[in-house]
Amino acid sequence: MRVLLTGVGTRGDVQPVVALAAEMRRRGHDVRLCVPPNFIDWVGSLGFTAAPIGIAMRQPSGVAGTQASLPTPEQIRALVEHLVRDQYDATASAAEGCDVIVAGGAHQYAARSIAERLGIPSVVAVYAPVTLPSPDHGPDGEPGGDPESNLRRWQDESRSWNERVLERLNENRERLGLGPLSDVLSHILGESPWLAADPVLGPLPATPGLQATQTGAWLLPDKTPLVPELEAFLAAGEPPVYVGFGSMPVDPQAGRIVIEAVRAAGRRVVLSQGWAELGRVDDAFDGIAIGDVNQQALFPRVAAVVHHGGAGTTTTAARAGVPQVIVPMFSDQLYWAWRVRALGIGTSMARGALNAASLLAALKGALDQGVAARAGALAGTVAEDGTAVAAELIERAAA
Incomplete structure (x- = not known):
């Protein structure tokens, strides 16, 4: 055929x-x-x-x-x-x-x-x-x-x-x-x-x-290995928080905002540059900026995933069993933010409210032990x- x-x-x-x-x-x-x-x-x-x-x-x-x-x-x-x-x-x-x-x-x-x-x-x-x-x-x-x-x-x-x-x-x-x-x-x-x-x-x-x-x-199976620099970063401490907004045209200042929030939560950060070309604000050891990455390999090794709420990223994070923070921009991203909240596997926040304080609050909610446990339990049910x-x-x- x-x-x-x-x-x-x-x-x-x-x-x-x-x-x-x-x-x-x-x-x-x-x-x-x-x-x-x-x-x-x-x-x-x-x-x-x-x-x-x-x-x-x-x-x-x-x-x-x-x-x-x-x-x-x-x-x-x-x-x-x-x-x-x-x-x-x-x-x-x-x-x-x-x-x-x-x-x-x-x-x-x-x-x-x-x-x-x-x-x-x-x-x-x-x-x-x-x-x-x-x-x-x-x-x-x-x-x-x-x-x-x-x-x-x-x-x-x-x-x-x-x-x-x-x-x-x-x-x-x-x-x-x-x-x-x-x-x-x-x-x-x-x-x-x-x-x-x-x-x-x-x-x-x-x-x-x-x-x-x-x-x-x-779902497209991905066997691409993580680059050595990212492997070394992951091995150097506790699981970090992944932040990435994919193809969304977010403000370049979002990089500074998310790094500040993740640091305030006492976590390291993996910042996906995405189409907005987000970058690190300094050379501190607690963060790394990356390009395209195998999310299937990375997400099981992070503490939480902060993202825009695309269907693929939401599903990959759910399969990995990690809590999510969704910052929806438009369309079905609003739906996936609602579903993550309804299932109790993460939190969300409005794009217009994206600042360090509000993201910190959402991140703390996602890192709650009960939320993390529900995210882990749901992972095995995703077909x-x-x-x-x-x-x-x-x-x-x-x-």
């Missing part, structure tokens, strides 16, 4: 797709990938050949946390037009000869249309329950609220998608000889989307009108077979 897997966005959007690709390859299937251009080399290092799709979603160096690079409404419209057309062109080219298309993430404008044109099965997988319209939550990413109110907000969200994208989708569908759509979000998700999230961390919500299937999280479940579903669909 030949399967096309597409992922657009940041590393958190793309890595689950690559994890599924690895499982499909292990089962002997022919895998094609479409990923943003900044991930082509990484995917190649794993033995895959990939075609570029979309743009490299990385904030330019020097503008993290500023408003200088925000696009105008005209630039946004032009960018959307380019992104939609590019997705249609890239997906159509890569899908020739394929038996099925699997698209990861909610911003998959072309996958289901291309599959429709080719007459092959397709499915879109999302990585957080709050991406699915539900009376259980609104589209802002935080559960709760009145069910009728939540559904009205989802109607507003659907209208917003249509205003941004519907005309562009229909232009490209016309190029394929396909009929026009009336609603973008329902087309992207289809009738049977997948939820690629762990059922303990992110259980499937009520989804009236959808036949959603939860596969479990798509590791999400890609296997998805692969079996793909094989059935293609058959």
